[in-house]
Amino acid sequence: MQSGPVQLVWFKRDLRVADHAPLAAAAARGPVLPLWIVEPGLWAEPDASARQYRVQQEAAAELRADLAALGQPLVVRVGEAVAVLETIRRTRGIAAIWAHQETTGAFGYARDRRVRAWARAHGIAVHEPRQTGAIRALASRDGWARRWEAFTRAPVVPAPRALAPVAIEPGRIPEPAEIGLAADRCPGLAQGGRGAAETLLASFLAGRAETYRRAMSSPLAGWAACSRLSPHFAAGTLSIREAAQAARVARSRASGSLREGIDSFLTRLAWHCHFIQKLESEPAIERRALHPAYEALRMDGPGTERFERWASGTTGWPFVDACMRCLAETGWLNFRARAMLVSVATMHLWLDWRPVGLHLARLFADYEPGIHWSQVQMQSGTTGVNTIRMYNPVKQGQDQDPDGAFIRRWVPELASLPAPAIHRPWEHGVRGYAAPLGNHAALAAIARERLWSVRRAEGYRGVAEAIQERHGSRRSGMRQTGRRAAAQTALDLEP
Secondary structure, three states, X not given: OEOOOEEEEEXXXXXXXOOOXXXXXXXXXXXXXXXXXXXXXXXXXXXXXXXXXXXXXXXXXXXXXXXXXXXXXXXXXXXXXXXXXXXXXXXXXXXXXXXXXXXXXXXXXXXXXXXXXXXHHOOOXXXXXXXXXXXXXXXXXXXXXXXHHHHHHOOOOOOOOOOOOEOOOOOOOOOHHHHOXXXXXXXXXXXXXXXXXXXHHHHHHHOHHHHHHHHOOOXXXXXXXXXXXXXXXXXXXXXXXXXXHHHHHHHHHOOXXXXXXXXXXXXXXXXXXXXXXXHHHOHHHHOOOOOHHHOOOOOOOOOOHHHHHHHHOOOOOHHXXXXXXXXXXXXXXXXXXXXXXXXXHHHHOOOOHHHHHHHHHHHOOXXXXXXHHHHHHHHHOOOOOOOOOOOOHHHHXXXXXXOOHHHHHHOHHHOOOOOOHXXXXXXXXXOOOOOOOOOHHHHHHHHHHHHHHHHOOOOHHHHHHHHHHHXXXXXXXXOOOHHHHHHHHHHOOOO
């Protein structure tokens, strides 16, 4: 058993041994203490939930076994990060701290600053290599796509061959209730852990990707056609680089629709990091409208009938309610359905995007702050530069669930209705199902006029151009000037 100062590897949302640069670098320098800190303060944040923790809990248990096979199991401690690290420093000694850079919410940013300050005070070096394509202290978006490509093509970091055992009690992985998390019924929750991630990736690249392009927009067909890897990217049981390299190998052997599906998957891996970069570059987007003209445009949230019925899946619009109930029971929903839930809440129901985003964050087992808050703002129309889409809650159901199978699965009150009546039950005298919250076309028209009034304000366009320059994509000719982007937003409204 090693008893001197340790190279401490702090696992956060990177719960794996493969392609783990901090672990490999630490193992090359001395005895490694692999540490996962369960922080009650983090899990008390308003965007946290038991379902998110359960995915990480399963991943941590599998990581503990993988590390034990190398010689030193994962050490788990519950508490505030600096306090936990100080205890280890006093009892064991810390030669250096190794951890991936993490793009996260305000709690995580503040916690990491406190840890770095504590480490400096004690002369402990903190090493933080990148984990994703997001770049810390990025000066300009120019060339970002090339840098992402280079990052994902760099060699995957191999796991250490062995770790010397360290004389320390491993500790127990707590249950959700032990860290203050409320019970969260989610019977369809995805399995966490590295093994499940590898199985999903293999099955997707071997065949499921064949229907990816044509089925990803359907919440029913998308269940099998989408990769379903998002909870694993969020927990870090699989790295973006591993997925990208496996996809490129599979693509080289594929043809036809399978090759096209893998191409789309690779594009979305790049977009995954593109959106995380937005939060990395501007952490305030989780709480402040990207374009300040929208900051106080909507104020309503929890406690209003509109919010409570949207959150409980009882809006009276069948496809919206089916999507919300599915998400509540499974922790997953395909992207188009997620975008529609935000759009209906913030456009038709004119709810503030912040409580809307928090409610959905708690339901998403794959909650990734960078992607989530970028998308919530985009679908709410608060970025000032992106095309705003008002998803028609009836038309979406007719397009994505034409025979009503998804609605019948999640809204059993309507199971007896045939298509197309199931999409407009208020026209057919159905009892036992909520009346709609209003005429969706009229509500969309009101929202459209409100958005137009913001765009007509003096100074709007100049701010939009600055936002586009800072956050806009430069890839494949997709860059737009702020002027063009702002104009397009106003023209592309979908009723």
